[in-house]
Amino acid sequence: MANVATLILLLQQTAQEPTSFWSRVSFNPTLSNFLTLSFLLFIIGVAGVLTRRNIIIIFMSIEMILNAANLNLIAFARYWQLNGKLSEYTGHLFTIFVIVVAAAEAAIGLGIVISLYRNRETVAIDEIDLLKW
Amino acid sequence: MQLQGYEAIFFYALALVALIMGVMVITVRSPVHSALFLISTLIGIAGLFILLRAEFIAGVQILVYVGGVMVLFLFVIMLVNVQQETRETTQIFTRQYVAGYLIVGLLTLSFLYVVRESRNTQFLKPPQIEERAETTATPMTSLSKDTQEVGDKLYTRAALPFEIASVLLLVAIVGSVMLARGRKQEKIFE
Amino acid sequence: MRDKIPQSIGDAWVSNVIWPLIQIAIVFFVVLTIVAYLTLAERKISAWIQVRMGPMRVGPWGLLQPAADGLKLLIKEDIMPLKADRAVFTIAPIITAVAAIVVLTVLPYGADWATITNINIGLLFILAVSSVGVLGIILGGWASNSKYPLLGALRSSAQMVSYEVAMGLALMGALMFSKTLSMYSIVEAQAKDQMWYVFYQPLGFIIYFISALAETNRAPFDLPEAESELTGGFHTEYSGFRFSLYFIGEYTSMFVVSSIAVTLFLGGWHFPFIGLLKEQDQTLYVLASIVVFFAKVILLLWAFMWFRWTFPRYRYDQLMDVGWKWLIPATLANIVITGMLFIVGQELGFVQTTGDGRVEVVGVAGNAFMIGTAFLITIPATAILLSLINRRTRDFNLRAQRQLQLRRRQERIAAGAGD
Numbered sequence: 001m002a003n004v005a006t007l008i009l010l011l012q013q014t015a016q017e018p019t020s021f022w023s024r025v026s027f028n029p030t031l032s033n034f035l036t037l038s039f040l041l042f043i044i045g046v047a048g049v050l051t052r053r054n055i056i057i058i059f060m061s062i063e064m065i066l067n068a069a070n071l072n073l074i075a076f077a078r079y080w081q082l083n084g085k086l087s088e089y090t091g092h093l094f095t096i097f098v099i100v101v102a103a104a105e106a107a108i109g110l111g112i113v114i115s116l117y118r119n120r121e122t123v124a125i126d127e128i129d130l131l132k133w
Numbered sequence: 134m135q136l137q138g139y140e141a142i143f144f145y146a147l148a149l150v151a152l153i154m155g156v157m158v159i160t161v162r163s164p165v166h167s168a169l170f171l172i173s174t175l176i177g178i179a180g181l182f183i184l185l186r187a188e189f190i191a192g193v194q195i196l197v198y199v200g201g202v203m204v205l206f207l208f209v210i211m212l213v214n215v216q217q218e219t220r221e222t223t224q225i226f227t228r229q230y231v232a233g234y235l236i237v238g239l240l241t242l243s244f245l246y247v248v249r250e251s252r253n254t255q256f257l258k259p260p261q262i263e264e265r266a267e268t269t270a271t272p273m274t275s276l277s278k279d280t281q282e283v284g285d286k287l288y289t290r291a292a293l294p295f296e297i298a299s300v301l302l303l304v305a306i307v308g309s310v311m312l313a314r315g316r317k318q319e320k321i322f323e
Numbered sequence: 324m325r326d327k328i329p330q331s332i333g334d335a336w337v338s339n340v341i342w343p344l345i346q347i348a349i350v351f352f353v354v355l356t357i358v359a360y361l362t363l364a365e366r367k368i369s370a371w372i373q374v375r376m377g378p379m380r381v382g383p384w385g386l387l388q389p390a391a392d393g394l395k396l397l398i399k400e401d402i403m404p405l406k407a408d409r410a411v412f413t414i415a416p417i418i419t420a421v422a423a424i425v426v427l428t429v430l431p432y433g434a435d436w437a438t439i440t441n442i443n444i445g446l447l448f449i450l451a452v453s454s455v456g457v458l459g460i461i462l463g464g465w466a467s468n469s470k471y472p473l474l475g476a477l478r479s480s481a482q483m484v485s486y487e488v489a490m491g492l493a494l495m496g497a498l499m500f501s502k503t504l505s506m507y508s509i510v511e512a513q514a515k516d517q518m519w520y521v522f523y524q525p526l527g528f529i530i531y532f533i534s535a536l537a538e539t540n541r542a543p544f545d546l547p548e549a550e551s552e553l554t555g556g557f558h559t560e561y562s563g564f565r566f567s568l569y570f571i572g573e574y575t576s577m578f579v580v581s582s583i584a585v586t587l588f589l590g591g592w593h594f595p596f597i598g599l600l601k602e603q604d605q606t607l608y609v610l611a612s613i614v615v616f617f618a619k620v621i622l623l624l625w626a627f628m629w630f631r632w633t634f635p636r637y638r639y640d641q642l643m644d645v646g647w648k649w650l651i652p653a654t655l656a657n658i659v660i661t662g663m664l665f666i667v668g669q670e671l672g673f674v675q676t677t678g679d680g681r682v683e684v685v686g687v688a689g690n691a692f693m694i695g696t697a698f699l700i701t702i703p704a705t706a707i708l709l710s711l712i713n714r715r716t717r718d719f720n721l722r723a724q725r726q727l728q729l730r731r732r733q734e735r736i737a738a739g740a741g742d
Contacts, residue, residue, distance in 0.1 A: 003239045006246040029136045029144045032248070034185075037148045039244050041155055041174075043237050048159035050233030051226050056164050056210055060171045063202065064155060067178050070194075078185040082134045092283050093291045095190050099197055100298045104305035106202045110209045111312030117213045126227060165411060165465065172458065192447035200454020204484060207461050211473065277443055280504055 034075035041068035053124045055113050059106065066102045070095045136184070143184055151177035162225055164210045172203050189280040346439045350427050358574040359389035361624065368628040399563040404468050407560070412466040416565045419459030419572035422452050423579060430582045431507045433592045433613035435605070438507055445506035446498070449583060450491055453538070456576060457483045460557050463569070467560035475556030478639060479540055479547035485646040486537040486544075490580075492654035493534060496527035496661050497587040510591030514598075516683065519590035522694050526657050526701050528588040530650050532626075535580035537646065539573060541627055543634040544642055581623035585616065589623075592616040648713055656705045664696050 041064060048061025077091025117123055136144055154173040161167050175198050182191035227233075287295060363378065363385065370377030378385035403412055429445040431438045442448060457480050464476020497520040498504070501512040513519055521528045537544040547556045558569050585591060592612035600608040637645065668674035673689035714723075 003242055007242055010242065010246055010249065028141050031134050033144065033148075034181075036248075037151070037181075040152055041178075043240055044152070044155040044159060046240065047233060047237045050236060051230040052159060053225055053227050054164060056206065056213070057159065057167050060167060060206065061159060063171065063198070064158065064174065067175060067194075067198075070190075071178055071181060074182055074185050074187045074190060077187070079134045081186075087282055087286075089283055089286045092187055092190055092279075093287055093294075095187075096193065096283075096287065097291075097294055097298055099193060100302065103197055103202050104301050106205060107305045107309040108312065110205060111309040113209060114212065114313045123213055163408070165408070165462070169411070169414075169462075188442070188444045189447065192444045192451050195451035196447065196454055200451060200457065200487070201484070204454075204457055204461065204480065207458070207465075208477065208480075211461075211465050211477065280444055280447075281502075 031075055031079045035072060038068045038072040038075065041065075041071065053126055055116070055123045055125055056110075058125070059109055059113070063102060063106065066098055070098055073098070140184060144181070147177050147180045147184065150174075151181070165207070168203060168206050168210060171206075172199055175199050175203070186277065186279060188277065189283050343439055347428065350432070350439060351424070354424075354427055354575065354578060355571070357578060358571055359393065361574045361577070362392060362570070363388045364624070365628050365631075368625065369632050372629070372632045393567070396567040397564055401563045401565070402560070404560050407468045408466045411462050413565075415459050415463035415466055416561065416568035416572065417459070418462065419456050420568045420575070422456035422459065423572045423575035426452050426579045427575075429506055430579070431510050431586060431591055432616050434601075434609045437592070437609050437613050441505055441507040443503070443505045443508075446494065446504045446509070446583075446587075449506075449579070450487070450494075453576065453579070454484075454487055456572065457487075459569075459572065463561070464557035467557075469560060472557050472559045475547045475559070479557055482544065482547065482639075482642060482646070483538055483540070485643060486534045486650070489646060489650035489654055490531060490534040490538055492651065492658065493527045493531040494583075494587060495654070496524040496657050499658070499661055499665070500524075501587075506586050506591075510586055510593055513590045514593045518690060519588065519593075521588040521590075523697055524588065524657070524661070525697055526653065526705060528584070530654055530657070531584055531588070532623075534646075534650060535584065536627065536630065537642070539577050539580060541573075541577065542630040543637050545631075546636055546639050546642065577624060577627060578620065581620045581627070582616075584623055585619040589619050644716060648716065649709055652712055653705045653709060656708050657701060660701045660704055664693065664700070668692060 045061045045063075045065035045068060048064065049058050052058055052061070073091040073095050075091075077088055080088040080091075113123060116128065120128055122128070151174050154170045154177060157170040158167050158174060161170065175194060179191040179194045179199075182188070182194060366388070367377040367385070378388040381387045381391045403409065426449050428439045429442060429448055431441075460483070461476050461480045464472045464474075464479075467473070497509075500516070500520055500523055501509045503509060503512065536542045540547060558566055561569060592615050594612075594615045597608065597611055597615065600611055665674055668689065671692070673685055673692045675683055675685055
């Protein structure tokens with residue numbers, strides 16, 4: 001319901017804009033461009049997780065989600081570096097830890113996939129439905 | 134923060150590469166091809182990191198993600214080599230793919246709404262400090278101090294998360310060895 | 324030319340695009356020629372070790388043999404297995420070759436203008452791109468759609484990934500002295516310290532060299548590509564130019580790891596009295612530094628060839644044992660002990676940090692301290708640690724294990740006889 005409400009709000013605001021889109025646009029990338037790119041990569045990852053059947057491809061989409069988050073963090077770190085705080089490396093540190101956690105999670109997840117394959121002879125999530133009603 | 138000139142061209146090129154490869158990751162049939170496209174995406178993102186002056190993170194991304202995690206993925210794909218999937222008749226999308234794309238669409242709407250709202254409100258005004266940090270075009274002569282600074286902060290400000298991360302990696306190593314060991318090998322060790 | 328800030332657009336074009344392109348072309352052709360002659364050198368050196376002459380037919384003393392080999396591989400039929408994955412089969416050797424060649428851009432071949440570029444994460448870039456090279460081997464083995472290449476590829480890549488860890492950690496010891504990742508600055512640091520880091524880190528150099536041998540699938544670690552073991556390993560199904568791409572990749576990465584060893588441990592392009600040339604003639608100085616660099620690299624490459632025919636091949640489990648249980652603990656011990664020696668040295672006044680954050684060893688006494696402790700403390704401590712860790716390994720301490728086995732057998736016989 002909330003998303004339908006936002007859709008309606010969006011349409012209302014589009015109808016009320018004072019200046020046209022083309023007079024305001026600038027092609028030099030700013031922080032918003034990086035955030036948009038990070039969001040697009042994120043939703044590609046989410047689409048992969050929700051629609052694919054093969055577990056390993058789902059894992060790869062999760063890695064893409066984590067990378068989108070990393071891009072976001074580093075873009076903000078650079079923004080802060082350029083706008084006052086000369087040594088702002090919090091984004092970099094957080095990214096290092098995200099990479100570490102992603103590597104650990106990939107290792108264990110793939111170990112689970114191997115165990116699963118040994119027991120069920122399949123990696124399609126549709127067919128791993130023993131607990132289904 | 135505005136990128137000028139060649140950096141803008143590089144941004145658009147790398148962003149296009151990352152997005153196209155990303156879409157190919159979730160749409161091709163064979164897992165090995167998917168892994169290769171993911172590697173290209175990761176290298177594209179590493180290029181974007183370099184554009185954002187985070188060279189150390191870019192190097193770590195390629196070393197750890199591409200050279201470690203993706204190699205692990207490729208090993209597992211080859212061990213779990215399900216040949217039947219690459220035949221034309223098996224499904225690669227779940228039966229709920231419509232719902233998946235619908236959720237993605239709703240997420241996009243939320244994002245657009247947030248972007249619209251953030252243009253109207255002033256969240257964090259960047260502090261008005263007179264001396265700016267270096268502009269986006271650094272002169273050729275100076276080597277940036279990114280690695281030194283990251284290392285410095287990692288071992289002073291982030292020392293506790295660093296130690297926790299090393300314990301996490303130890304747990305991951307032991308756990309994955311245990312998971313992938315198999316019953317026959319367990320009997321040998323007992 | 325590298326250090327000038329461009330004053331105009333034309334100047335920027337020349338110093339950022341045209342001059343690097345010329346440098347890249349020169350380096351590319353020089354290194355590929357070296358790679359081609361490495362194949363000849365391998366056959367010649369192995370022949371001389373085996374008291375025979377090697378290829379003598381093609382040119383004077385066989386010097387045109389690489390040309391003949393290259394021509395032969397180019398005109399061979401290009402076979403692709405029936406059910407192989409065409410795209411991946413094509414791309415795999417390209418990945419290996421490109422990953423090895425890309426690294427050539429950051430190596431410091433000489434003084435001032437003799438490096439293509441000097442990035443501040445040079446060493447990290449090299450390690451990262453070398454890990455991408457492993458992918459080419461895995462994909463090549465898988466794309467051949469056949470048992471032996473797949474097994475060979477999995478073994479080979481597992482070996483390379485294991486020894487990459489040891490390689491990176493062994494470099495840490497030298498990095499603790501130079502405090503920078505940029506390859507050019509590492510050589511400058513050694514020039515400033517007037518000491519090659521091999522004397523400060525002998526253990527690091529030895530471990531790095533062994534890991535480099537394993538990383539390039541050479542010498543005693545070449546089980547995955549030995550013809551008598553796995554019918555050629557991952558490159559069984561490759562023929563013609565794709566096969567030669569794999570070997571270009573392998574020999575180029577041999578050149579690259581030797582260059583890294585030379586840069587980090589053997590002083591790069593620096594030679595004790597080369598600074599005297601600097602005052603006289605700048606160009607001569609740079610050319611002399613290039614000659615010194617290549618001479619050192621050729622020395623290490625000769626050592627690579629020499630080791631191949633000196634040591635017997637490691638079995639695969641022995642190989643993985645050496646990588647994980649011997650080299651990695653040794654490198655970690657090296658780093659820890661070096662760090663402790665820094666602190667002790669600072670207390671004793673032998674070591675001090677300079678203004679720009681670099682660590683400097685003070686005078687002859689300081690150098691004697693660092694070198695002496697490196698040989699007298701690091702190596703024995705690491706040896707003790709390794710023997711403690713590996714006491715129960717199958718191939719170590721064989722006498723104790725044999726006695727244990729005999730004792731157990733006697734117990735079993737006594738228990739069986741007592742029933």
